[in-house]
Amino acid sequence: xxxxxxxxxxxxxxxxxxxxxxxxxxxxxxxxxxxxxxxxxxxxxxxxxxxxxxxxxxxxxxxxxxxxxxxxxxxxxxxxxxxxxxxxxxxxxxxxxxxxxxxxxxxxxxxxxxxxxxxxxxxxxxxxxxxxxxxxxxxxxxxxxxxxxxxxxxxxxxxxxxxxxxxxxxxxxxxxxxxxxxxxxxxxxxxxxxxxxxxxxxxxxxxxxxxxxxxxxxxxxxxxxxxxxxxxxxxxxxxxxxxxxxxxxxxxxxx
Amino acid sequence: xxxxxxxxxxxxxxxxxxxxxxxxxxxxxxxxxxxxxxxxxxxxxxxxxxxxxxxxxxxxxxxxxxxxxxxxxxxxxxxxxxxxxxxxxxxxxxxxxxxxxxxxxxxxxxxxxxxxxxxxxxxxxxxxxxxxxxxxxxxxxxxxxxxxxxxxxxxxxxxxxxxxxxxxxxxxxxxxxxxxxxxxxxxxxxxxxxxxxxxxxxxxxxxxxxxxxxxxxxxxxxxxxxxxxxxxxxxxxxxxxxxxxxxxxxxxxxxxxxxxxxxxxxxxxxxxxxxxxxxxxxxxxxxxxxxxxxxxxxxxxxxxxxxxxxxxxxxxxxxxxxxxxxxxxxxxxxxxxxxxxxxxxxxxxxxxxxxxxxxxxxxxxxxxxxxxxxxxxxxxxxxxxxxxxxxxxxxxxxxxxxxxxxxxxx
Numbered sequence: 001x002x003x004x005x006x007x008x009x010x011x012x013x014x015x016x017x018x019x020x021x022x023x024x025x026x027x028x029x030x031x032x033x034x035x036x037x038x039x040x041x042x043x044x045x046x047x048x049x050x051x052x053x054x055x056x057x058x059x060x061x062x063x064x065x066x067x068x069x070x071x072x073x074x075x076x077x078x079x080x081x082x083x084x085x086x087x088x089x090x091x092x093x094x095x096x097x098x099x100x101x102x103x104x105x106x107x108x109x110x111x112x113x114x115x116x117x118x119x120x121x122x123x124x125x126x127x128x129x130x131x132x133x134x135x136x137x138x139x140x141x142x143x144x145x146x147x148x149x150x151x152x153x154x155x156x157x158x159x160x161x162x163x164x165x166x167x168x169x170x171x172x173x174x175x176x177x178x179x180x181x182x183x184x185x186x187x188x189x190x191x192x193x194x195x196x197x198x199x200x201x202x203x204x205x206x207x208x209x210x211x212x213x214x215x216x217x218x219x220x221x222x223x224x225x226x227x228x229x230x231x232x233x234x235x236x237x238x239x240x241x242x243x244x245x246x247x248x249x250x251x252x253x254x255x
Numbered sequence: 256x257x258x259x260x261x262x263x264x265x266x267x268x269x270x271x272x273x274x275x276x277x278x279x280x281x282x283x284x285x286x287x288x289x290x291x292x293x294x295x296x297x298x299x300x301x302x303x304x305x306x307x308x309x310x311x312x313x314x315x316x317x318x319x320x321x322x323x324x325x326x327x328x329x330x331x332x333x334x335x336x337x338x339x340x341x342x343x344x345x346x347x348x349x350x351x352x353x354x355x356x357x358x359x360x361x362x363x364x365x366x367x368x369x370x371x372x373x374x375x376x377x378x379x380x381x382x383x384x385x386x387x388x389x390x391x392x393x394x395x396x397x398x399x400x401x402x403x404x405x406x407x408x409x410x411x412x413x414x415x416x417x418x419x420x421x422x423x424x425x426x427x428x429x430x431x432x433x434x435x436x437x438x439x440x441x442x443x444x445x446x447x448x449x450x451x452x453x454x455x456x457x458x459x460x461x462x463x464x465x466x467x468x469x470x471x472x473x474x475x476x477x478x479x480x481x482x483x484x485x486x487x488x489x490x491x492x493x494x495x496x497x498x499x500x501x502x503x504x505x506x507x508x509x510x511x512x513x514x515x516x517x518x519x520x521x522x523x524x525x526x527x528x529x530x531x532x533x534x535x536x537x538x539x540x541x542x543x544x545x546x547x548x549x550x551x552x553x554x555x556x557x558x559x560x561x562x563x564x565x566x567x568x569x570x571x572x573x574x575x576x577x578x579x580x581x582x583x584x585x586x587x588x589x590x591x592x593x594x595x596x597x598x599x600x601x602x603x604x605x606x607x608x609x610x611x612x613x614x615x616x617x618x619x620x621x622x623x624x625x626x627x628x629x630x631x632x633x634x635x636x637x638x639x640x641x642x643x644x645x646x647x648x649x650x651x652x653x654x655x656x657x658x659x660x661x662x663x664x665x
Contacts, residue, residue: 038593040571044631052633166634170626177623185628195632202631209528209550209573209627218628 004076004086008093012065018101021057025049025105033113040205043114043122046106047201050126051194054102055133056158062094062137063154067147087250091138091243098130118204125197128235132193133158139242142249165192182217193238196231279303287312287320287328294318296341302326302349310334317341322348325379330354335362336383343372354383361413363388364402367395375400385413386434392421397429404433409457409480414439418446426451436462437479444468451475459484460501463491471496476508482527484510491517498524507532508549514539521665524549530572533559542566543665551577551617560584568662569593569612573630577617581650587612591659599660610658613649615642 012018032045069090076086106126110119140153169188173181189195203210203223210219221227276298277283278290288309290300296317304324311334314320318341327350330336336351346365355362364383367373369391376398380386386402389395397416406412415431417439418424424446430453431437437453437460440446448471453460460476463469463485470492476483482501485491491514498508508527509519513535523545524530530549533539534556541564546552552572553564557580567590569575575592589605590612597608616635619626629635642649 038571041593047631048633048636051631163634166629166632170629170634173623173626173629177625182625185625189628195628198632199628206550206573206630207526209630 004081004089005093005096008069008090009097011069012093012097015065017061018097021061022101022105025053025102026109029106029109033109039114043110043118043205046110046122046126047198047205049106050122050129050201051198052162054106054126054129055162055194058098058130058133059137059140059154059158060151062098062134063141063151065094066090066137066141067150083251084247087138087247091134094134094137095131098134099127102126102130116204118201121201121204124232125200125235128232128239129193129197132235132238135239135243135246138246142246142253161192161194165195169195186218186221190231190234193235196235196238200228200231273297273299276300277303280305291316291318311338312336313338313340314344314346315340317343319345320347320349321345322350322378325350327352330362330364330383332356335360335366337363337365339365339367339370339373339375342370344370345374345376347374347376347378350379350381351383352381354385356384356411361385361388363413363417366390367392370395374398383413385417386415386431387417388413389416389418389421389424392418392424394423395421396425396427398425398427400429402429402431402434406433407457409435412457414462415453415456418443421446425449429453432456436460437476438462440464440466440469442466446470447472449473452477454478456480461485463488466491470494475499476501478502479506481505482507482510484512485514486510486512488513489515489517493517493519493522495521496523498522498530499526501527503528507554511536511539518542519544523547524552529554532556533562535559537561539563543663544568545665546570546572546575548572550574554578555585556580557582562586563588565589566659566663567591568665570662574614574617574620576612576653577621578613578650578653579621583650583653587653587655588657589659590655591662592655593662595658595660597658604660606658606660610655611643611646611649611651611653612655613653615639615649618649 028049029046033042036042107123110123136157137154140157141150143153144150189199199218199222203219222231276290276294278287278300284290286309287302287307291314294300294316299319302322304326306327306329308329308331328336330353332353333355336354351364354364363385364380364387365375366388371393373395375387378400380400380402382404387397402415404412412435414436415434415438416426416429420442422444424443426438426448427450429451432455434456435458437456438448439462441464443466446469450473452475454477456479458480460479461483465487467488468490472494475497477499479501483498501508506528508524508530511533515537517539519539519541521543526548529551530546530553532554536559539562544567547570549572552569552575554577557578562585565588569590569592571593592610592612595606595610597606599606616639
C-alpha cells in the first residue's frame with residue numbers, strides 16, 4: 001500500500017500544479033499578513049481562502065486526477081492487489097498532497113504570524129476541509145463514469161457548500177424568524193463542512209460579538225470542549241462517509 | 256485677612272483643646288463605643304489592631320477615627336457596622352466586615368446619614384451587604400477604599416459605593432469588586448468619580464441615574480455583568496475611562512439612556528460585546544475614543560439625535576456601528592475606520608470617498624440575531640460588498656464624509 005501511496009504522491013508532486021497551488025497560497029498568506037496592519041485582517045483574508053479557494057482546488061484537482069489515472073488504476077487492478085487497497089492508497093496520496101500544499105502554503109505563515117488559538121484553529125480546519133473535499137471528489141468520480149459529468153458534479157458540490165448552502169440558511173432564517181430556531185440552526189450547520197469550520201474559526205476571531213445572545217448559544221455548544229470535539233468529529237465524518245460510499249461502489253463496480 | 260486670622264485662631268484652639276483617645280485590647284479604653292461616648296467633638300480616636308464585635312457603632316460627634324494596622328470591625332452579619340451621624344467625621348484605616356443583610360433598611364459597612372464633610376478613606380471592606388452608603392451627603396470624600404464581596408446572586412447583595420441624593424461628592428481611587436453595582440449614583444450632582452477600579456461586579460460597574468453635572472475620569476470598569484449604565488442625566492463628563500471585557504447580550508461597555516449635553520472623550524472600549532449602546536441620547540459629543548476588538552463598536556438607536564461622533568479610532572471590531580432604524584440624525588466625521596477601503600488622491604490624510612460604517616449584515620443581525628451564524632460566509636461578504644456600493648437596505652445618510660486614512664494617535 002505504501003508503495004502505491006508513494007507513486008501517487010510523487011506523481012502529483014511532479015505535476016507541478018500542486019506546487020504552484022502551494023506557492024499561490026503562500027503568496028496570499030504572506031501578502032495578507034504583510035500588507036495589513038493588524039493580524040486580524042490577515043486572518044480574515046486567509047479565512048476567505050480556506051472557505052472558498054481550498055475546497056475548490058481540492059475537489060477539482062482530485063476529481064480530474066482520478067479520472068486521468070483511470071488507466072493506471074486499471075493497470076493496478078490487473079495485479080494481485082485488493083481493490084480497497086488501491087482506492088485507499090489513491091485517497092491517502094491525494095489527501096497527503098493536498099494537506100501538504102495547504103500546510104506549506106498557508107499553515108506556516110499562519111503559525112508564524114498568528115500563533116494564537118484562532119491561527120491554530122484555522123490551520124486545523126483548513127487541513128480538514130482540504131481532505132473533506134478530496135473525499136467528495138472520490139464520491140463524484142465514482143458516481144459517474146463520464147468525465148465531464150463527474151467534474152460537473154464536483155463543481156456542483158463545491159458551489160452547494162461554498163455558496164448555495166449559506167443562501168439557503170439565510171432564506172430559512174428569514175422564513176422562520178418568528179420561531180426560536182437558534183438551536184435548530186446549530187444542527188443545520190452540521191450539514192455543511194465549510195460552515196462547521198467557519199463557525200469554529202469565528203468563535204475565536206469574533207469572540208466579543210459571539211458573546212451576544214445568539215452567539216452565546218453557539219458558544220455554549222461549539223465553544224465548549226465537547227462542542228469542539230463534536231464539530232471536529234463531524235468534519236471527520238464528512239471525510240469518512242463520502243469516501244466509504246465511494247469505496248463500496250468501487251469495490252463492486254464493473255470497470 | 257481678618258477672616259483668615261480668625262480661622263487660624265480657631266484651628267489653634269481646636270488643636271489645643273482636642274485630645275487623643277486610644278482604644279485597644281491593652282489600652283484603658285477597650286471598646287470603640289466607649290471611646291465615642293467619652294470623646295468630645297473634635298477629638299481623635301486611635302484604634303489598635305484587634306477584632307471589635309460591637310454591633311452597630313454610631314459616630315454622632317465630630318470625631319477623627321483612625322485605625323492602626325487595620326483593626327477589624329465585625330458586624331457578625333447582623334448589624335450595620337458603622338453609622339456616621341455627625342458632620343466632618345474622618346474615618347480611616349479600618350477593616351469593616353460582615354454587615355447584616357436586610358432588604359428593608361439596607362445595613363451597610365459604613366453609612367453616612369445626611370451629613371456634610373465626612374471623609375471615609377483607606378478602609379478595607381469585605382463581605383458587606385452595602386459597602387459605603389452616602390445618604391443625602393454633601394462635600395463628602397470616599398477615597399482609597401478597597402471594597403470586596405463574594406455573593407453570587409443579585410438579590411442578596413447591595414452596591415459597593417452607593418450615593419443617594421447627595422452633592423459635591425468625591426469618589427476617588429477606590430477598588431470595588433463582587434458587589435451588585437460597583438458605584439451607584441442616584442440624584443447626585445456636582446460630583447466627581449476619579450481613578451476607581453470597578454470590576455467583576457454582578458450587575459453594573461457604575462450605575463448612574465438622575466445625576467446631573469457629574470464627571471467621571473480615569474476609571475477602569477472591567478468584566479462587570481452588564482458594564483456601565485448612565486441614564487436620565489444631563490451634563491455628564493466621561494473622560495479617559497477604560498471599559499473592558501463586558502461580555503453578554505445585555506452587557507454594554509457603556510449604556511447611555513436619555514443622556515443629553517454630555518461629553519465622552521478619550522475613553523477606551525476594548526473587548527466588549529457592545530462598546531457603547533445609546534438610546535434617546537442627544538447632543539452628546541463623542542471624541543477621541545478608541546473602540547477596539549468589540550463585537551459592536553457602537554449601537555446607535557434611531558432615537559438618538561444631534562450627537563457628534565468624531566476623531567475616534569474604530570479598530571478590529573466585528574461591527575463598527577449598528578442601528579435599529581433608518582432615521583439618522585447624528586453626525587460622524589473624521590473617524591478612523593479600519594474597514595475603510597477608500598483612497599486619498601490629494602494626500603491630505605482624509606479619504607476622498609465617504610465611508611458607510613453600517614454594514615448590511617449589522618442591520619440583518621439587528622433584525623434577526625440568529626443570522627450571526629452566517630457571519631463571514633462568502634455569501635454574506637458578497638451581499639455586504641454590493642450593499643456598500645449601492646446602499647438599499649442600510650440608510651445611505653449613515654456616513655462619515657471625511658474618514659481618516661491613518662489611525663489617529665490617541
